[in-house]
Amino acid sequence: MELGLSGKNALIIASSQGLGKAIAKKLAEQGVNVMISSREENKLEVVKNEILEQSKGKIKYKACDIKNNKDIQELVATTIHEFGSIDLLVNNAGGPPAGTFEDMTDEDWQHSFELNLLSYIRMIREVLPHMKNNGSGKIVNIASSSVKEPIPGLILSNTFRTGIVGLTKTLATELASYQILINTVAPGRISTDRVAFLDETAAKKHGLTIEEMQRKVKSTIPLGRYGEPEEFANYVSFLLSDLNTYMTGQTFLIDGGMVKSI
Numbered sequence: 001m002e003l004g005l006s007g008k009n010a011l012i013i014a015s016s017q018g019l020g021k022a023i024a025k026k027l028a029e030q031g032v033n034v035m036i037s038s039r040e041e042n043k044l045e046v047v048k049n050e051i052l053e054q055s056k057g058k059i060k061y062k063a064c065d066i067k068n069n070k071d072i073q074e075l076v077a078t079t080i081h082e083f084g085s086i087d088l089l090v091n092n093a094g095g096p097p098a099g100t101f102e103d104m105t106d107e108d109w110q111h112s113f114e115l116n117l118l119s120y121i122r123m124i125r126e127v128l129p130h131m132k133n134n135g136s137g138k139i140v141n142i143a144s145s146s147v148k149e150p151i152p153g154l155i156l157s158n159t160f161r162t163g164i165v166g167l168t169k170t171l172a173t174e175l176a177s178y179q180i181l182i183n184t185v186a187p188g189r190i191s192t193d194r195v196a197f198l199d200e201t202a203a204k205k206h207g208l209t210i211e212e213m214q215r216k217v218k219s220t221i222p223l224g225r226y227g228e229p230e231e232f233a234n235y236v237s238f239l240l241s242d243l244n245t246y247m248t249g250q251t252f253l254i255d256g257g258m259v260k261s262i
């Protein structure tokens with residue numbers, strides 16, 4: 001099946017590791033010109049060289065702290081300067097601190113709002129005029145399975161990521177006449193540094209080894225294992241591709257069956 005991605009221009013946020021990097025790699029393999037970004041220029045340089053080996057498109061990088069609106073504006077301007085247009089946007093961010101309601105200060109709430117929700121809003125605002133000019137576009141917002149089933153001890157994720165779902169659903173209607181399709185993807189347990197950190201935190205809390213903790217988590221996943229970033233990237237690539245012509249405003253769980261709600 002031809003994905004029709006070759007020659008498209010993509011901006012992938014928070015892509016120096018984990019899910020963002022896997023998506024950048026997958027798109028580059030499909031001939032997409034990819035702008036990768038995160039706060040750390042050194043990490044981006046390494047990722048660029050790694051991706052280039054298999055890439056059929058151009059790879060550029062620019063450092064951007066997505067909590068800073070000026071950085072966002074400069075990132076979008078640079079992408080337009082390099083590629084001429086932005087056809088595909090993947091919004092992503094670092095995970096918020098773990099903890100319960102009573103653990104969180106105003107600063108924690110403000111931090112997570114800016115990192116996990118406001119950055120998506122600002123990025124879309126900045127990219128939108130370019131997609132409207134093109135007369136088409138695809139946006140994928142990365143959230144979490146917490147939008148379907150709140151995760152104990154992750155109150156900041158549970159709160160702000162449901163905002164992404166509301167944003168996505170609303171924009172799907174507002175942007176449909178421009179042929180801009182927008183969806184949310186909600187990872188369950190995909191093997192990345194973030195998940196390793198969450199397992200380590202939970203293991204300490206419950207007095208378990210990391211291996212014991214992971215066995216416990218895996219026993220709650222019908223497919224019996226964590227997902228691989230590449231599997232996650234396959235689904236995102238489909239949503240960004242020319243094959244996705246009729247799905248917009250949706251939230252897709254990528255979780256091996258972990259979330260139990262219908």
Ligand SMILES: NC(=O)c1ccc[n+]([C@@H]2O[C@H](COP(=O)([O-])OP(=O)(O)OC[C@H]3O[C@@H](n4cnc5c(N)ncnc54)[C@H](OP(=O)(O)O)[C@@H]3O)[C@@H](O)[C@H]2O)c1
Pocket residue numbers: 013014015016017018019020037038039040043064065066067092093094095096115142143144145186187188189190191192193194195
């Ligand atoms: N993996 C999963 O199964 C899973 C499940 C549920 C939710 N999620 C969420 O999905 C997102 C991606 O997950 P992941 O596992 O790939 O996480 P990860 O391995 O921790 O990667 C996070 C990425 O965010 C970047 N980043 C962090 N703060 C940033 C900032 N202020 N500005 C720009 N970039 C920033 C990091 O790069 P630098 O450090 O270089 O800036 C890194 O590239 C996270 O929000 C995570 O909580 C993941």
